[in-house]
Amino acid sequence: MSYLLEKLHFKNVKELTQSTVGGHDLLQHRQKIQALSEETNQYLKKNVYQNYMQFIETAKEISYLESEMYQLSHLLTEQRSLIVTLLENSLLGDKAPGLRGVEKPETKAKFNTEIAVNLNVNNQEGRKRLTALLEKVEGCASVVESLTRILIHEGDMVELDPSDNCAIGRVRGFLLNDSFMIASWLPNKRGNMRYQYQALYELEGLAVINIRDLGPVKYAFKLMMFPDTRVLQCANSSDKKEWLEAFDLAKHLKTKKEISPTPSAETKDNSYDEAFNHFAAFADDESFTGFPNGTENSQEVAESIPDWVFEVADDMDVYVAQRDFEEAVSLAEKTRDFWDGASPSVVNLHRDLKLKIDSRIRQLSEVLMNELRVSPDKSLQGGPRAASRAVLLLSRLGQASQACDLFLKHRSALLKHNLRQLKTEGATTLYIKRITSLFFPFVADTGREISRVFPKNKVCASAFVVWSRNEVGKFGNNFRKHVFTSGSTLTTVAECVALVRTHSEQLTEIGLDLTFYLENELRGQVERCLRDAREKLMESIKLRALEDKWRPVNFVNKSGIARFADDMSEIGIASIHSWVYDECWVALTSNTINFSKAYLTFLDDALKMPSADSNIFVDEILLDIFQAQLKHVDNSFRSGKYKGEAKFISRNASFLLHTVLAIAQRRVSEVRLHPCPSFAKLRSEFEWLANDSQKITTTIKSPVADQSFI
Numbered sequence: 001m002s003y004l005l006e007k008l009h010f011k012n013v014k015e016l017t018q019s020t021v022g023g024h025d026l027l028q029h030r031q032k033i034q035a036l037s038e039e040t041n042q043y044l045k046k047n048v049y050q051n052y053m054q055f056i057e058t059a060k061e062i063s064y065l066e067s068e069m070y071q072l073s074h075l076l077t078e079q080r081s082l083i084v085t086l087l088e089n090s091l092l093g094d095k096a097p098g099l100r101g102v103e104k105p106e107t108k109a110k111f112n113t114e115i116a117v118n119l120n121v122n123n124q125e126g127r128k129r130l131t132a133l134l135e136k137v138e139g140c141a142s143v144v145e146s147l148t149r150i151l152i153h154e155g156d157m158v159e160l161d162p163s164d165n166c167a168i169g170r171v172r173g174f175l176l177n178d179s180f181m182i183a184s185w186l187p188n189k190r191g192n193m194r195y196q197y198q199a200l201y202e203l204e205g206l207a208v209i210n211i212r213d214l215g216p217v218k219y220a221f222k223l224m225m226f227p228d229t230r231v232l233q234c235a236n237s238s239d240k241k242e243w244l245e246a247f248d249l250a251k252h253l254k255t256k257k258e259i260s261p262t263p264s265a266e267t268k269d270n271s272y273d274e275a276f277n278h279f280a281a282f283a284d285d286e287s288f289t290g291f292p293n294g295t296e297n298s299q300e301v302a303e304s305i306p307d308w309v310f311e312v313a314d315d316m317d318v319y320v321a322q323r324d325f326e327e328a329v330s331l332a333e334k335t336r337d338f339w340d341g342a343s344p345s346v347v348n349l350h351r352d353l354k355l356k357i358d359s360r361i362r363q364l365s366e367v368l369m370n371e372l373r374v375s376p377d378k379s380l381q382g383g384p385r386a387a388s389r390a391v392l393l394l395s396r397l398g399q400a401s402q403a404c405d406l407f408l409k410h411r412s413a414l415l416k417h418n419l420r421q422l423k424t425e426g427a428t429t430l431y432i433k434r435i436t437s438l439f440f441p442f443v444a445d446t447g448r449e450i451s452r453v454f455p456k457n458k459v460c461a462s463a464f465v466v467w468s469r470n471e472v473g474k475f476g477n478n479f480r481k482h483v484f485t486s487g488s489t490l491t492t493v494a495e496c497v498a499l500v501r502t503h504s505e506q507l508t509e510i511g512l513d514l515t516f517y518l519e520n521e522l523r524g525q526v527e528r529c530l531r532d533a534r535e536k537l538m539e540s541i542k543l544r545a546l547e548d549k550w551r552p553v554n555f556v557n558k559s560g561i562a563r564f565a566d567d568m569s570e571i572g573i574a575s576i577h578s579w580v581y582d583e584c585w586v587a588l589t590s591n592t593i594n595f596s597k598a599y600l601t602f603l604d605d606a607l608k609m610p611s612a613d614s615n616i617f618v619d620e621i622l623l624d625i626f627q628a629q630l631k632h633v634d635n636s637f638r639s640g641k642y643k644g645e646a647k648f649i650s651r652n653a654s655f656l657l658h659t660v661l662a663i664a665q666r667r668v669s670e671v672r673l674h675p676c677p678s679f680a681k682l683r684s685e686f687e688w689l690a691n692d693s694q695k696i697t698t699t700i701k702s703p704v705a706d707q708s709f710i
Contacts, residue, residue, distance in 0.1 A: 064135075071131060078124070126150025126177070133174065137183045139197035143176075150177045152253075153246035155239060160231040165217050171198070173232065175246050177253050178203055180223070182230070201225050203254055207317045208247045224321060255310035305350060309338060309357075316360040320367055329393045332361045361397065368394050372406035387411075391453050404450070404460040408467045411446050415471065418442070419478075428482060432496040439475055440503040443468055447510040465512065472514050476521035484525040490533045494605035497526060526609045527617060533605075534621045537598060538628055545632040548591040550645040550652075555584045568593075571600040572663050579655065592652045595629050596660045603664055607671045615672065622668075623678045626661065630686045637689060653689035 048055075130151040133140055143149070153175040159168045172195050174181040179202050183195035207224040211217065211231070219240040220233040234240040312335050319328035335357055339347060347354060371390040387410050394403035422434050447464055454460035483496045500522070504515050555561045561584055568576040573596065579587045586593070602625070606618050633653045636642055642649060661683055668676045 126152060129154075130176070135192045137172075137174075137181075137195045137197055138186070138193045140181065140183070143179075143181055143197070143200055148178070151175070152177060152250050153242065155234075155243065157232040157234055160217070160220060160233055162222070162229050162231050165231070167233075171232070173243070175243075175250055177250055180206060180247075180250075203247075203251055204314075207314065207321060208244065209318055209321050210244060224317075251311060251314065252307060255307050305342070305346060306338075309335065309350075310353065312357050313360045316357075316364060320364060325364070325368060325390070325393050328364050329396050332364065332397060335361075365394060365397055365399050368397075369399075369402065369406055372403070372410045387414075388449055388453065391449075395453055400454055400457060401459060404454060404457075404463050407450075407453075408446075408463060411442075412467070412471065415439070415442050424482070428488060428492055429495050429499075432479070432483060433499055435475075435478070436499050436503040439471075440506045443471060443512075444506050444510050447507070447512055451510070468507075468512060468514060469517060472518055473521065476518065479522070480525055484529065490529055490602070490605045493526070493529050494608040497522065498608040523614060527614065530606060530609070530618065530621055533602060534625060537602060537625050540598065541595065541625070541628045541632065544591040544594060548589060548632070548636070550589055550636065550642050550648055552648070553586045553588060553590050553593065555586065557584055560584060561586075567597070571597055572667075573600075573659060575659075587648070587651055588655055589652055591632075592655060596656070599625060599629075599660065600663065603667060607667065619676055619678050622664070622676075623682060626656075626664070626679075627682060630656065630682070630689070633689060634686065650689055650691075653686065657683055657686060657690050 127150050130144055130149055133151070134144055151174060154173060156170065156172055159171050160166065161168055170185050172183045172185065174183065179200050181200045182198045184198050186194060186196050201223070205225050209222040209224060211220045211222055213219070217233070219235065219237055220231055221240060221244065223230045223232065234243060312331060315331060316328050319325070319331065339354060368390045372387055387407060391403045391407045394400070394406075418438055419435060422431070422438065424431055447468070450460055450464045479496070479500065483493055500518065501515065504518055507514055555564055561580060564586065565576050568574075576586075581587060603622060606622065630653070633649060633656070637646060637649050637653075661679060665675060665679045668679070
C-alpha cells in the first residue's frame with residue numbers, strides 16, 4: 001500500500017513540474033497544498049469533537065460484540081465436543097454408523113484430540129471464566145486473545161506501599177495459567193464494567209514471597225518482578241492460603257506445559273484445547289491408546305525429569321529474597337545430586353534449564369560471600385554466628401576456599417574492631433592483660449570454627465596457620481608500641497611479657513603453637529631491656545662501692561627491724577633475724593642489703609621474659625652483676641684498708657654466697673628445671689672469702705649456721 005502511495009505521489013509531482021514554468025508557480029502550488037492540509041486538519045478536529053460521544057459508544061459496542069463472539073465460539077466448541085462424544089459412544093460398543101466407513105486421517109487425529117479434551121475439562125471452565133472477563137475488566141482484550149490462557153483464581157485484595165505498608169487502594173487479582181493480572185476498581189461503574197486493567201506479569205519472572213504477620217500488616221504476600229515490587233493484603237488467612245496455593249498450582253501447570261512435547265505443525269491451527277492439552281502431541285500417533293506403552297513414549301518418559309527441577313530457579317529466588325539460605329542450599333544440593341545421577345542424554349536435553357539453575361546457584365554463592373565481605377559501610381553487627389552460618393553454607397556449595405578466605409578476613413576485621421573498643425587508660429599492665437585476654441581466646445575460637453566448618457581440609461588449615469601468624473605479628477607490633485617505652489620499668493615489661501606467654505599457651509589446645517614466633521617478635525626488645533637494666537645495676541654497684549665503709553646497719557628500734565625483716569621476706573630471705581644482734585643492729589652493710597634486694601628483684605623479672613634460646617644471654621647478665629659485687633668484696637678484703645673489718649667483710653661475703661646466691665640458684669632451677677652451672681662456678685671461685693670468716697666474740701653475735709630459703 002505504501003509503495004502505491006509513493007508511486008502515485010511521484011506521478012503527481014512529475015505532472016505538476018511539467019505543467020508549471022519557473023519556481024514561482026511551484027511556490028504557489030506549495031502554498032496551496034499547505035492551505036488544503038491545514039483546512040483538512042481543522043475539519044477532522046471538528047468532526048472528532050462533534051462525534052466524540054459516538055466514538056465512545058461505538059468502542060463499547062465493539063467491546064461487547066467481541067465478548068459475545070468469544071462466548072459464541074466457546075459454545076460452538078462445546079457443542080462440537082459433545083457431538084463427537086455422542087457419536088463415539090455407541091450402545092453396541094462399536095462406532096456409530098456415520099463413523100464405520102473409511103476413516104480419514106483428519107478424523108482419526110480429531111478423535112484422539114477429543115480424548116485429550118475430555119481429560120482437560122477444567123481447562124475449558126477456566127477458559128470460559130477468562131472470556132467472561134471482557135464484560136468486567138476494561139482494557140483486557142489483549143490478555144484474553146491468547147487461546148492457551150485459562151483463569152485459575154481471582155479475588156479482591158488491598159495493595160500496600162512496600163516502603164511504609166500504607167494502603168494504596170483496592171485491587172482485583174486474576175491468576176492465569178501463565179501470568180498474573182492486576183486490575184483496579186473503577187470509581188464510576190459503567191454497565192457491567194467494574195475494573196480497569198493495570199498490569200500483567202508473566203509467572204516465569206514473578207516471585208511470590210510470603211510475609212509474616214507483624215503489627216498491622218497481616219495476611220499479606222509480596223510479588224517481586226524486576227524492577228517492580230508489589231505488596232497485596234488479603235481479607236483473612238484462608239484467602240491468603242488460597243492465593244499461595246493457587247500460585248503454586250499455576251507454576252506447576254506452567255512447568256508441565258513446558259516439558260510436554262511440542263504440537264506438530266498440522267495441529268497448531270486447531271482450537272485452543274489442543275494448544276494447552278498435554279496429550280495433543282499423541283493426536284496423530286496411530287499407536288496412541290491414552291497411556292505411554294509404546295517404545296517412543298517409553299523413551300520420552302525415561303528422558304523426562306521431575307517437575308520440581310523446573311521450579312528450582314524460582315524457588316531459589318524466593319528463598320534468597322526471604323534470606324532462607326539453608327533451604328536454598330539444601331535445594332541446590334538436591335539439584336546437584338539429581339544432575340550427577342542423570343544420564344548424559346537428559347542433561348543434554350535440558351541443557352538450558354541446567355544453565356539457568358547453575359546461574360541461580362552462583363547468585364546464591366555471591367549473596368553468601370557478601371555476608372562475609374567487610375567494607376567501611378558495612379557493620380559487624382551480624383557477629384561470628386552469622387559469619388559461621390554463611391561459611392558453612394558456602395562450604396556445602398563447594399566454595400570452601402573462597403569461604404575460608406572471606407571468613408578469615410571477616411575475623412580479622414572483627415578482631416580489629418574489638419581491640420579498638422578497649423581503652424588504653426590506666427596502667428600498662430592492666431591494658432595488656434585486657435588485650436591478651438581478648439586476642440588469644442579469639443584466635444583459638446577461630447581455629448575451632450575452622451576445624452568445625454572445614455574438617456580434614458588441609459588447605460583451610462594451612463590458611464588458618466598463615467592467618468594466625470599474621471595476626472600475631474600485628475599483635476606484637478601493638479604490644480611493642482605500648483610496653484617497650486622509655487617510661488616502662490623492667491618489672492612492668494616482665495609482667496606484660498609473662499602475661500603474653502601464659503595466654504599464648506591457650507593456642508596449644510587447638511594444636512597451634514606460636515610461642516616461638518611470638519618470642520622471636522619480642523626477643524630484640526626484651527634483650528635491649530635486660531641490657532639496659534644490667535647497665536643500671538652495674539652503675540649502682542660502682543657507686544655504692546665507693547661509699548661503702550663496711551659498717552653494720554642500725555635500725556634504731558624493734559619496729560625498724562620488723563619493717564626490715566618484712567622487706568627481706570618479700571624478696572625471699574626469711575631468716576634475716578639470724579643476722580640481727582643487740583635488738584636493732586644487723587651484721588650486714590647497707591651496700592649488701594641494697595644489692596640483695598636489687599639482684600633478687602632483677603632475677604625474678606629476668607626469669608619471666610626470656611625463652612630457652614636466650615637462657616645463655618640471661619645467665620651471662622646474672623653472672624656479671626653478681627660477680628661485680630663479689631669483686632668489690634674481694635677488693636676490700638685484699639686492699640688492707642679494712643684490716644680491722646676483715647671478719648665483718650667475710651660475714652657479708654658468706655651472706656652473699658650462702659644466702660643470696662643459693663636463693664638465685666634455686667629459683668633458676670625451679671623455672672628451667674635444671675641448675676645453672678655458672679652460679680656453681682662463681683661460688684667455688686669466691687668461696688675462700690666466706691671460709692676466712694671466724695667466730696666473733698666481742699660485739700657481734702655469731703649467726704646461726706643453718707639457713708632456711710624460700
